[in-house]
Amino acid sequence: MAEASQKIPVTVLTGYLGAGKTTLLNRILSENHGKKYAVIVNEFGEIGIDNDLIIGADEEVFEMNNGCVCCTVRGDLVRIMDGLMKRKGKFDAIIVETTGLADPAPVAQTFFVDEDVQKNARLDAVVTVADAKWLSDRLKDAPEAKNQIAFADVIVLNKTDLVTKPELAEVEARIRGINPYAKLHRTERCQVGITDVLERGAFDLDRILEIEPAFLEADDHDHDHHHGHDHHHHHDHGHGGLKHYHDEEMQSLSLRSDKPLDPSLFMPWLQNLVQSEGQKILRSKGILAFAGDDDRYVFQGVHMMLEGDHQRKWKDGEKRESRVVFIGRDLPEQQIRDGFEACIPA
């Protein structure tokens, strides 16, 4: 889409305190990429970030006046984007660094709710930096850390040199228990390729190619079946006998059908679902095969906000299968499964 590519890409950088957000930010900025970034940080001037265009933000979360409690935006970002757009052409991309305690949703929603922001900028991806040594603990005691993992498109699992292989496997299993769909990169000192974190197009409908969970890589043969969690349960996919955690609170739910869906049933169902359960649903994504429709229909959403469009023709020989994924907190699994099933014409 020519129109989408003219919009300035915005990368949201999250991560719990001390995980290495600033290290990653400085890595991105110091790389010889010939691009100029506008960087929006939360603690102005406090930490050493070497960039011409740094803007201090206040992390003000505003509720929209539409009666929807999860429909929040970052008021300060609206203002900053307004000001930055006066300098269009002076930078190529925007990076928004949030505080360790921030919920990424209001940041992301700002780029969908605000008409003027949406006209000029597009959300590229939510990148979460996680500390391999401490993330497991934070997932237990810090709801923010869990939010950031659940919301991520890209997870940079940092400080892997400070943990043993089993510890690393453990933390990865915990991440995958919450979010099996994000791209995960193991790093030391945030050594990750810039193209792995920027220009991901994670919110670009044209780039929803497939939705497959990442299987835990069976590269270390540590068959220690210590589950460490009372709520372990088996999913129907195999993962080489590796540890698998099911997070009691935050989980992903995947739906699949190889029979075409009825759009006159599916669309209202999806709308109603995000209206009623939008507070629990952090992210959603889908590739849909509708009855009597030769086009793939794709959608993605953040809480109650949904974007969807016909993407392209189903290719010859391509399996016309519908896949829908929700990541969220205390998802009413059976209700969602039943609702989805009801969209398949008998």
Place this chain on the structure above:
Amino acid sequence: MKEFDPGGAPSIVSITDRVKPLALGGAVSSVHFLGDRAHFVGAEENIAIATADGEVTQAPVHFGAILCAASDGKRIVTGGDDGKLLALDAKGETMTLATDAKRRWIDNVALHTDGTVAWSAGKTAFVQGAKGDAKTFEVPSTVGGLAFAPKGLRLAVAHYGGVTLWFPNMAANPEFLEWAGSHLAVTFSPDNKFLVTAMHEPAMHGWRLADNRHMRMSGYPGRVRSMSWSAGGKGLATSGADTVIVWPFASKDGPMGKEPAMLAPLPARVSVVACHPKSDIMVAGYGDGTVLMIRLDDGAEILVRKNAGAPVTALGWNAKGTLLAFGTEDGDGGILEM
């Protein structure tokens, strides 16, 4: 009905040939007259000064984006992302009025008729009189807009959740007008009876100051970015819809229980409005580049600029109402002698 011609477009009086075109050198945010010269505040760095003959000179002001501007007809005060508050006078001289200690963006500025300046950076509002030090005032969230009351030294500070009325020279407690949501631009009616904000949502909110009664002004398809009081404060013209929306303020109840006038519909969003300082006429600029002059009584239209290119972003009259200037997002402009 023999003159009725269903095939032809309705003819409109055009004065496009009387406009002196101006090349302003960059996107324009607002235009203000100092005497008979139009000062186009650029999106960044410069103010372009145009004479009625169409001659343009550039006055450099900020090193970066110009985030806000206000004028009292004697000078233009601008705030920038360089953390500076500057004044440009009719002689073309610039003066730095303030520099933010932390080099924060100066987001808003307002001018009082007595020369007092108000500005804001983040959650802090500042007021600086002709003498003495600047006074500061903190609001709970980032300042969305500032306006001085027409009488007395009273500053309206719009923010998330409402508007705070601050009396910088009095010990009195600030007054808080509450209404859920994020309030941006704010304006007092010229008779000092009403206060109106343009919200982040596509709506406006108003208060009758005598009893703080609420006035909800909603139904816009887009955010209201431009408001202008008609001569004598009888109506408030606004952008944000595909017609000019004019709310009636002539009676003591303001627009409460009344419908607004909807003038000059076009298949494009109104982007900026400016009422004539003396007569019941106004101009409206549209997202498609059109500029229309509109009679407020009956909505009669005169074409000032045809639809072309980028949105109109600036409109202004000189104090006598004899000169009109407009500017656009792509740096095009015009000046017209009435």
